[in-house]
Amino acid sequence: MSTTEKNGQVAVKNDISAQVLAKIESFQSSGELTLPKDYKVENALKSAYIILSDPKNNILAKCDKSSIAEALLKMVIYGVSPIKKQCYFIPYGDKLECSISYAGNIAIAKRYGNLKSIKGNAIFEGDTFEFEVDQTSGRRKITKHIQTLESVGTNKIKGAYAVYELNDGTIDVEVMNINQIQTSWGQGGSKGNSPAHKNFPDQMAIKTALNRACKLLISSSDDSVLYDPLEEETTIDVTDANVQHEIKTKANKETLDFSKTEEANVEEIETVAEEVPQEEQPELTGPGF
Structure with a gap:
């Protein structure tokens, strides 16, 4: 487990992915968000955290925490997996974006289209x-x-x-x-x-x-999916139009504040032995790839 020394105290590293999971669970428990049954949020967040933690790219250190959280939130709400190359994390300066790949669009089309x-x-x-x-x-x-x-x-x-x-x-x-x-x-x-x-x-x-x-x-699609292929807005499977609007304004637009570090409450996600495939990032951006 990675730790930092501060004033003689050992503080647990603030795990953004765990906080995003808590946010998703909050939306789910309140009935604001329904994710695909075949989508494992914990697995997707874990693989995303491994990719973002790769010292070769050092994305966690370079990018703003709020933009990292927004990128992870978009990944989860779309129901895509970075380890399956259904999405890619692409840094633009200190801002991180989640780009949905063609494989991700195929998965979404099979679910909703x-x-x-x-x-x-x-x-x-x-x-x-x-x-x-x-x-x-x-x-x-x-x-x-x-x-x-x-x-x-x-x-x-x-x-x-x-x-x-x-x-x-x-x-x-x-x-x-x-x-x-x-x-x-x-x-x-x-x-x-x-x-x-x-x-x-x-x-x-x-x-x-x-x-x-x-x-x-x-x-x-006739299903309850909010998806704009030009604006790259988040895909959400919800139960009615009112909830769709609430999710669009809250889940997609809300800036997540992770400026405060929680000590000893968040467990560090363990790394896995197998190497995660490296991303082919730049060529997979934009509406047409």
């Missing part, structure tokens, strides 16, 4: 690609996509698409050309110039198409 399955593919120069739009439903359908060994894996990307099936059997396609994809990349912190974008443009293009499809499903 009736998503059953989704699969993405890149369209390379030299591919034969055709799709059509149903004149009645407006849904797209891939009618032909033929690739060759020569075209696959090159940096000459023409576009990408995501085919997804809903729980009711409905199948639709999200298609993006390279201009749309690059515009989306331009919204991120790296502006599409990260090593991942340069070395694996096909994979990043696929992720962008998957991301867009899932965000559309989430934002159009």
Whole structure:
């Protein structure tokens, strides 16, 4: 257990993650917040604390405590896990933000957007690609996509698409050309110039198409989910509209004050022996990745 010496007294290090857990439990006990049944808050907070405590990044020391608490709170309310790379913690100066990854959006879409399955593919120069739009439903359908060994894996990307099936059997396609994809990349912190974008443009293009499809499903969901794909607001599963509004004003906007150190009341989260995978942080920011 990490401790600090102060005036001859041993004080237990103030564990922000434990305080966020207490905040979440307070919302739950008052009926203001309902989390997914398959989401383990303690596990998510523990893995997040391990990542933030990594001495290579030293995020806990560099970032403002309130912004760290807000990032952890957002992670929990979205119901995503950093160890599954469903979200990433990205420092901007002394402020920490929680960015939801494409994997996180898929998980959220499956919970709230009736998503059953989704699969993405890149369209390379030299591919034969055709799709059509149903004149009645407006849904797209891939009618032909033929690739060759020569075209696959090159940096000459023409576009990408995501085919997804809903729980009711409905199948639709999200298609993006390279201009749309690059515009989306331009919204991120790296502006599409990260090593991942340069070395694996096909994979990043696929992720962008998957991301867009899932965000559309989430934002159009009939479930009680507060989610704005442009503003990156927090996703919350609640029981009625009044509670939704209260959570949005309290849980999402309230600044958590951790300026006072509680001694001997908060247990330090133990580290685990296994190494947590390092984050690919900068390239996963912004609405389109």
